[in-house]
Every structure is written in C-alpha cells, then in structure tokens.
Amino acid sequence: MKKLHLLLIKSFIRPFISTFLIVMFVLLMLFLWKYIDDLIGKGFEWYVIAELMMYASATNVAMALPLSVLLSSIMTYGSLGENYELVAIKSAGISLTRAVAPMLIVVVGLSIAAFFFSDYMLPRANLKYFSLLYDARQQKSANFLPEGVFSNSFPDYTIRVNKKDPDGQTLHDITIYAKAVDNNPPYILKAKSGRMYRSNDNRYLIIELEDGIRYSETPSTTSTYTGNQRQVFTRMRFKSLQNKFDLKGLGFNRTDEKEFRGAFPMMDRRQLKEYMVHTDKSIDSAARTNYDLLMPYVKYFSIPKKSDNFKTYQKYDKGVMAYGETIVKANNVAVALGEARSIHDLLKVRNDRMDELVKNFRSAFAQYQVKFTLSVSCIALFLIGAPMGAIIRKGGLGLPVVISVIFFLIFYIVKTIGEKAAHEGSMSGIAGAWISIFVITPIGVFLSYKAATDSALFDIEIYRRFFENIFNKLKKSKA
Incomplete structure (x- = not known):
C-alpha cells in the first residue's frame, strides 16, 4: 500500500470514529429524553438502565453509521482541500478518483460489516431492546406511598403518608386501613413516624412504625338474648411495629421474549x-x-x-x-x-x-429489502461526502456538519416515507425500501463529476458576479 493511501485512510478513520461516537451519544440522549418519564421513579436497578441503554445504542447504529460516514468523508476531504493537500496530490499526477479509491475500499468494508450487523446483530438487539422497554414502561411507579394521598398500591390496604423526608424513606403521620382478609378482621393503624425499605430479596416493602395506635373491631364470642352479635372494640398502643407488604406484581417482571419474536424487525x-x-x-x-x-x-x-x-x-x-x-x-x-x-x-x-x-x-x-439498504446507504452517502468535501474545502465541525445534516435529513425523510409506503402497500417493497438510495445516488454521481472537473459549485463569488451581471444588464436596458 502506498504511503499516500495510508495517509488518506488514517485521515478518514480518526474523524469517523469521533463522529460515530458523537452521533451515538446524541441519539442516546434523544432516547433518554423520550423515555425519561417511563424510567425515572420506578425503582429500577442501575444495571437495568445500563442494559436498556446498551440495546438502544445497538439499535441506533442503523442511523449513526451512514451519518458518520457522510460527516467524516466531508471533514476528511474538506480538511485536505483547506490545507492544500488535495492540490499537492493533483499536482503529483494523481486524480481525485485515485485519491478517493482507498477510502472507498474502507467504506465498502464498512458496508459489508453493516450488512452482517443488520442481518444478525440488529434483530437480536431489537428483540432485547423492545422487550425490555415494554417491561419498563409497564412497570408501576416505585413511589408507592406519595405524600398526602390515599394509596391503593397494595391489595387489601389503603395507606396515607402525610409527609416524607428528603431521603424518601422517613415517614411522618402514617395511616393504614387494612381490609378484612379470610378470618382476619379489618383494622386501622395510626403512627407518628416510620421508616420504609425493601427486603434483601426485593420481594417485600417493610414499614417500621413508631409511637402509634391500632384500632380494630372483632365479633364477640357471646350472644345476646335479642340475637344481635356484639362487636368488641380493641385499642392497642405500640412503640414499634413492623408491617410487611408483598411487592408481587409491583416489582420488575420480565415478559417472555418469545412473545416479541413475531415482529418483523426481530427477524x-x-x-x-x-x-x-x-x-x-x-x-x-x-x-x-x-x-x-x-x-x-x-x-x-x-x-x-x-x-x-x-x-x-x-x-x-x-x-x-x-x-x-x-x-x-x-x-x-x-x-x-x-x-x-x-x-x-x-x-x-x-x-x-x-x-x-x-x-x-x-x-x-x-423489511427483507431493508436488510440491504443499510450497507448500500453507506456507499451512497460516501459518494456525496467525499466530493462535497473536495468542493467546499472546509474541515472541522462547522460547515461540514451543516451540509451533512441537510443531506442526511433528505435521505432519512425519503427513507422513512418510502418504507412506510411499502408497509402500507401504496408502493412496492423494492421501490419503498430503495427509494432513498435512488434519490441520493444521482446527487453523489453529479457531485463526483463536479469535484473531478474542479468545478466551483459552491463558490459564492461566482454566483455574486453572475447576479451582478444580470442586474447591470437590467439597469442598462432600462436606461
């Protein structure tokens, strides 16, 4: 491999890795912003959130990879043009096509890897992600005992907590209404303070009450001459009392993944x-x-x-x-x-x-056709990014980001509309899945031709002179 080819590949790999990580981070933040209400306040362990974020990142590769290829290719050739390295390459008798060839080989390798990822890894990541997200959204809030509200989170109990400390575990002015279950009579508990926490196996919520009183009524064992059953009222004071509430149905339960395997993105x-x-x-x-x-x-x-x-x-x-x-x-x-x-x-x-x-x-x-579009889209967007960078001759994260976002939005909107139309039947499966490729590929070919012929397509000075000439001709014609 020539030193020039190695230099171009190194110039491409560095911005590609950085832009890929940045795009993945942005998409992950969008995921958290979208589902933050479904994840916060439900008592999830940290590893559940980490697992969900990992699967979400895997599903975002289908969007992040083409955008990273587009952005990094614009940055690479824009930086080469800005530093007059492209001029030196052309002066050495090497055409732009030969300068693009080694990076095109790298992008083709990325496309092949993207195809296998789309066919093997992405369906499994979608299965894990959507099943875990479904269970997380179905999970009830971990705030079982909100302040100043009669909570019915636990069957056969109604609990009211007047105030909580900032730690969320210390309770004040607690009232518990217990319903009659089997042979156990109903009762009422009132306590001045208490503390709640989960058991080690996470199966029970334990509330330790302090300085309270319990009221209950039970049928009397003696009968009266009138036949009416008397009720015995019992009042019991306590300094400390522990109550256990079963968290069954309130804990985090996983649904069998087999129920989600019938969806097409999981195949x-x-x-x-x-x-x-x-x-x-x-x-x-x-x-x-x-x-x-x-x-x-x-x-x-x-x-x-x-x-x-x-x-x-x-x-x-x-x-x-x-x-x-x-x-x-x-x-x-x-x-x-x-x-x-x-x-x-x-x-x-x-x-x-x-x-x-x-x-x-x-x-x-x-969905079968979409398996191929991820890899082809990387090549098509590279054919846009490389000549675009050579034309604008600007590196960094300024103008290249703006241009890449514009082209990627066009690509993504057309892709989304086409796939939706294919699923609904208003467009054939091949046309709907490949329409975004059909739209951006001619643009890439046109830009490649302009870059190969050293066209000043985005030179503002040329357009300014063009409109000035038209304006001067109009003034002369009026005169």
Whole structure:
C-alpha cells in the first residue's frame, strides 16, 4: 500500500470514529429524553438502565453509521482541500478518483460489516431492546406511598403518608386501613413516624412504625338474648411495629421474549424468507378455499342448440322479473337476496383474513429489502461526502456538519416515507425500501463529476458576479 493511501485512510478513520461516537451519544440522549418519564421513579436497578441503554445504542447504529460516514468523508476531504493537500496530490499526477479509491475500499468494508450487523446483530438487539422497554414502561411507579394521598398500591390496604423526608424513606403521620382478609378482621393503624425499605430479596416493602395506635373491631364470642352479635372494640398502643407488604406484581417482571419474536424487525433474512414462503402458501390456499366455497352458489343453465327448423328466435332480453306471477317474482327476489347475504357474510371474514395475510407479506418483503439498504446507504452517502468535501474545502465541525445534516435529513425523510409506503402497500417493497438510495445516488454521481472537473459549485463569488451581471444588464436596458 502506498504511503499516500495510508495517509488518506488514517485521515478518514480518526474523524469517523469521533463522529460515530458523537452521533451515538446524541441519539442516546434523544432516547433518554423520550423515555425519561417511563424510567425515572420506578425503582429500577442501575444495571437495568445500563442494559436498556446498551440495546438502544445497538439499535441506533442503523442511523449513526451512514451519518458518520457522510460527516467524516466531508471533514476528511474538506480538511485536505483547506490545507492544500488535495492540490499537492493533483499536482503529483494523481486524480481525485485515485485519491478517493482507498477510502472507498474502507467504506465498502464498512458496508459489508453493516450488512452482517443488520442481518444478525440488529434483530437480536431489537428483540432485547423492545422487550425490555415494554417491561419498563409497564412497570408501576416505585413511589408507592406519595405524600398526602390515599394509596391503593397494595391489595387489601389503603395507606396515607402525610409527609416524607428528603431521603424518601422517613415517614411522618402514617395511616393504614387494612381490609378484612379470610378470618382476619379489618383494622386501622395510626403512627407518628416510620421508616420504609425493601427486603434483601426485593420481594417485600417493610414499614417500621413508631409511637402509634391500632384500632380494630372483632365479633364477640357471646350472644345476646335479642340475637344481635356484639362487636368488641380493641385499642392497642405500640412503640414499634413492623408491617410487611408483598411487592408481587409491583416489582420488575420480565415478559417472555418469545412473545416479541413475531415482529418483523426481530427477524433476520432467513426468518423473513421462511415467513414470506409460508404466508404466500396461506394466501394461495385461502384463494382456492374461497373458490370452492363460492361454487355451490353459482347456477349453471343448459341452453339447447338452435334448431334448423326455425329461422328466427325471440330474444330473451326482458330479464327474469318480466315473467311469472307476482308471488313467483317475490320468491325469486327473496331467494336471490338470501344467497347474496350468505355470500357476503361468508366472504367478509375471509376477506379480512386475506387482507391481513397480504399486508403481512408486504411488510415482511419490505423489511427483507431493508436488510440491504443499510450497507448500500453507506456507499451512497460516501459518494456525496467525499466530493462535497473536495468542493467546499472546509474541515472541522462547522460547515461540514451543516451540509451533512441537510443531506442526511433528505435521505432519512425519503427513507422513512418510502418504507412506510411499502408497509402500507401504496408502493412496492423494492421501490419503498430503495427509494432513498435512488434519490441520493444521482446527487453523489453529479457531485463526483463536479469535484473531478474542479468545478466551483459552491463558490459564492461566482454566483455574486453572475447576479451582478444580470442586474447591470437590467439597469442598462432600462436606461
């Protein structure tokens, strides 16, 4: 490998790694901003949040990798142009195409790695991420006992805490209403202060009450002459009392991941292909079944051949209702309406099932095509970034960031609209998945041509002179 090629690759790898990490960090912050309300205040362990952030980062690679390739390629060639290194390369007889070739090889290698990541790692990351996020959002708040509110978080108990200390564990003015359960009578607990914490196995919430009183009423064992059962009122004071509340159903419970495996983003190419084959067979089977169900309702009539003894025949063009008595006509109408309703009811349910099968097949096919677009998008965006950097001749994180964000927004918006249209059926699966590539690739080819011919496409001075000439001609024509 020539020293020049090694220099260009090193110039590309450094900004690529830095921009990739920056983009991943920004996307991770967007994830936290979006789901912060579903994660805070629910008593999650730190490793649960860390695991969720790790899976979220893995799912963001599909967006971060193409943007990093675009931004780093603009920065690399913009820096080379700003420092007149591209001029030195061209003066040595090396064209821009040859200068781009080693980095293009690196990007192709990244694209191949992105393809295997999209097919193998991304479905598993999506499965882990969405299942964990679903369980986290379903988790109830860990603030079981809010201040000044009668809380029913625990079955068979109503608890009110008048005030909490900033540590969240020290309680003041506590009231507990316990319902009658089995043979245990109801009671009321009132305490001046207390402290709550979880058990070591995280199965119970323990509340230690101090300086309180307990009220309860129990049926008397003695009866009266009137037959009315007396109630015995009991009042018990205590200095310290411990209550345990079961956290079953309130703790963090994981859902079986098998329930999420049916979603298309959780499937690899092999699973998607098997699903499409199975769905296609189901569609063909449903069509044949519909044909067999409709055939009994189709009436066939045998019409004799025209006789040679008659020269003319009366045309039968007045319809069935033109002949017969009124009762016969009404009977014919009733029979026809009954059969029409039967066919309608029969096909309605099967039509809904057929629409669902077709929609699922369409979505699976679109998702299958998306497996290839991540790798191709890296190459297409590089074809935009490299010539763009050579044209603007600006490095750093200033102008390259603005330009890369503009192009990436165009790419991402078109990609999102195309994939949604493919899933909905308003566009074919191939067109919907690849439309973003079809849009940005001609732009990349055009910019590559302009950069190879040393075009001053973004030279503001040229445009200023152009409009000044037009303005001067207009002034002369008016004069």
